[in-house]
Amino acid sequence: FCPGGQTTGSPADHVCMKGFKCPQGSTHPVLCAATTFQQNEQEDTCDTCPEGHYCTHSTLVTDCSFTFTESTCSTTADDTCSLTVSDPVPCDAGHYCTAGVMRACPEGTFNTQTEQSSSNACLPCSP
Secondary structure: OOOOOOOOOOOOOOOOOOOEEOOOOOOOOEEOOOOEEOOOOOOOOOEEOOOOEEOOOOEEOOOOOEEEEOOEEEEOOOOOOOEEOOOOEEOOOOEEEEOOEEEEOOOOEEOOOOOOOOHHHOEEOOO
């Protein structure tokens, strides 16, 4: 990202962090949405959580000073904004995951397998 007053197009002290996206020409990194993730630095998009998995929101570490407004993180040149970034997590048994969100099987159904991506994986319970 490139805040105002820079003398280069890729300032070394303003690297887009994991868990954020930095579209070309952006002045601040943008936190990836809860159902997306980004495991690499200096990316302009966030990746969609794969089916059968859920994505948790990246967690900002509280020991750095920054301003957080509308899912953007801006730091001063001397700060490092640290994150806890999660990989997509396989969906638990008894659940299915679609669009990056884990959902429980409906009442009266069950599922013994992980990484399921549809409610069709939830089978009726025995009477």
